[in-house]
Amino acid sequence: MTSLIKDPLLWILLVVLAAAVLAVLRARRTNLALRRTRKDLEARLGQTQGRIGQLEAHIDTLDTRHRGELADVRADAESATKAVLKSAMGTLQSLAEEQQLLLDQLLKKYGNDSEVLADLMSVDHTGSQFGRRAKGISVLCGGWLGRREGAATVYDVTRSAQGRIKDFNRVSIHAQASVAVVGKAVEPVAVVLAELLDNATTYSAPGTPVEVNIQAVPTGVCFIVDDAGLGMDQETKDRAAALLSADGPVDITGLGDPPRFGFAVCGMLANRYGFHVSVGSVSPYGGVRAVIRVPESLLSADVVAPAEPEQQEPVEAGQEDAPQRLAPVPVGPSRVVGTTSGGLPKRRRRQGPIAVVPSPPDPAALEEETSESSGEVTASRLGAFARGTQLGRTTNTTEGPDHQ
């Protein structure tokens, strides 16, 4: 037994055992503590995750509210801008119209002086372009173009549109249809066509022609604008198609800087008045082909006779007084019937008066006169002669200063 006690191996064993027991105990305690901590941590993680979820939901609601409010503010700003622009453009529009009316008078007043007339015309040309821009912006802001009284032929609508762009003399018109556009659609179609012509002339080389073909189709009439430019890339086509088919208000701040109003104006007007504009196809010259299709509901035939295309401008249609014209007189350029003994040309006495001015309210007299059948004719002719000479005298006196 003592030997056992004295055996160092036993002591070592005991010590090791004790150490092992201690180690196990400590490990267990640590284990327990760790488990507790873990449970604790897990609980806290759960809480945190829950809170994160809540926060995320909150952020989402805030975000949607923010987006909604931002959209509202944008819409408000847009409509405020539009309202301001609309009234400003309205003023410019009426000033442009006033200027054109004034120029109409001036052109007639100084019509006899070709130099002044040419200068006035160039002023008129810039004025027309200015008016078109103002109208375009006004339309985008919800404004109106102004209404023309009476229908206008498709040919005149095209010429009017032609006059509103810079390079108007590059445009040639081929009208195969002879219908008229009703009064309310005259300005819109002219403005849209002007925008298309402006695009066509701007995006093609300076010398190249731009052609407008007007053709009747079963559903109405088509204005086909062809240019010889480089055509449009897919992005521009998509943008144009989107703007042309837009059926709501247009975001004017999204039109670029400098803003490109053209297609937006076309889309807006086409949508408002019920005609159709497309620009997707390729022209025979390799450029862009743009087409305006005006439906039958916006056309009328009352201005033009079916066989005779584009007889008169609508402006003149209102003033259909019988023109004071001179009746035909049988006088040729030379009335020499022989020579006198002295070698001078012998002339026959004039058979009738040069100027026979029939009284305006009696157009029937003119027809009778040409048939030359009754004595009444002679009387009327004498009277007319008197009136004619009277007219001649007054004309001479009133226009005297011109010759000074």
Added chain:
Amino acid sequence: MTGPGEESPVTSDFVRSYVITGGRSLPSSDELALHTLVTLAPGRTLPLGAGPEVRAIWELCSGGYLSVAEVAGHLGLPVGVARLLLTDLSEQGHLLRRAEPPRAQNVDRATLEKVLNGLQSLIG
């Protein structure tokens, strides 16, 4: 948005005169004076592709002599524009023109007195 009823009427000339002339330079007023009389030459047919203004001139001038000023007045166009269209037609041989009649000369007082005396001696 305002209703279509609020649209203000537009009354300026729809087709501007520089489009009618096609931007060409205008003939001087010596070419066809205001009082020059024009009429359609006999047996002419309307040129193909004539615009509304040329048609109107054709119709106006087919009835007999009209002065350049009258043509412009009826068309509602500035005289210079009407003159350009008339010059075109005239160059194509569609128009006959006749110069304005010479203006009456002012006669001096002595001559008038002689005439008066002569008449008085005849009548009285």
